[in-house]
Amino acid sequence: MKIIDAHLHLFDLQAGEYRWLSPDNPPFWPDKPVIAKNFSESDLVVSAPDQLSGFVHIEAGFDNAKPWREADYMAQHCHMPFRAVAGFDLLAGNNQHVISELLKRPCITGVRHILDDEAASVLNDSEAKASLALLAEAGLSFDAQLSLYDTAGVQALSAVAADFPAMSFILNHAGFPLADKNIKVWQDNLKALSRADNIAVKLSGWEMHNRQWRADDIAPVVNTVHQYFGESRVMTGSNFPLCTWHSDYDAFWRTITEAVPAVCAEKWLSENTLDWYFG
Structure with a gap:
């Protein structure tokens, strides 16, 4: 199976x-x-019949002041097709300059501001909305990392997605469904986000709240995401190297390729990532 790692x-x-x-x-x-050690493209090994055909590199704090430097490093050291999501501070005042630098790097197709517990306060801020307007004008996507147990944050994300309908918003780690046992809150907020056609979901980051997760743990999440987001708005990512807390890279993808619905495996494992990130 062809894989393009979305995260x-x-x-x-x-x-x-x-x-x-x-x-x-x-x-x-x-x-x-x-x-806390070096990881390179050579560590991304999967066994046949699976084949890693590309990836999306998500910012990792290489240089927060000049986030484009991380993409420059990637372009110099990676040989596989990739796209980059750069670090970005929605509340900073010099974002026009930052965006200008990002646009000079064709591999950069989006940005991420890690929202986490501050999702509502950040996304409701006038400075953040001004930054999102600049990003939308530049044609860059936004990776949104927040918990779907945070209803206020979900409402704020829904609002900005409605404000910028031509901009892509991509929910990281499926909104951390394994973070709480009250899964209905997550389900309801996922359903709310699914109403916006410009929001997609990445199935990734399982280990962030359960280092020993099993296929049975993620099966209901996969089914719910499929129910609400369908075939064309879901991607799969490893969150490498953090996934190695649970298993090695190859074993991770063996589990995921078996977990995704067969009817949309090609889309979820590669085609949707091409559509949402590679253009």
Whole structure:
């Protein structure tokens, strides 16, 4: 099966900053040392009959002040087809300059501001809305990372998606469904987001809230995402190298290729990522 990984990170600790990987900085995960090392394209190995045909690199804090430098590094060191999602501060005041630099790099097709618990306050901010308007005008997408147990954050995301209907918004890690046992809140908020045609979902990041997740844990999530987002608005990503807390890269994809519905496997595993990120 052809795979285009919709969500991964590569690290070069000698070339970039990656302040969050320092043991002195949050997040204070006890197993952070497992991933606090170099990871390159050569580590992305899958076994036949699966074939990795490309990937989307998500910003990893290489240089937060000049986020385009991460894409420059990727362009110099990667040989596989890829697209990059650059780091971006929606609340910063110099975003026209940043966007101008991002647009000079054809591999950059979108940006991410990690929203997490601040989703509502950030997305409702007038400065953030001004930044989103600039991003929309530039034709860049926005990777939204927030919990779907945060209803206020979901409402704010729905509002900005409605404000910028020509802009693509891509929900990271399916909104962390494994973060809480009250799955109905997640389901209801996922359904609310599904009403916006310009929002897509990435199935990824399972290990963020369950290092020992099993196929049975994600099956109801996969079914619900399929129910609400259908065949054309769902992508699959590894969140490499964080997925290695659970299993190696090859084993991860063996599990995922078996978990996705057969009727939309080609779309979810590769074609939709081409449509939403590669253009």
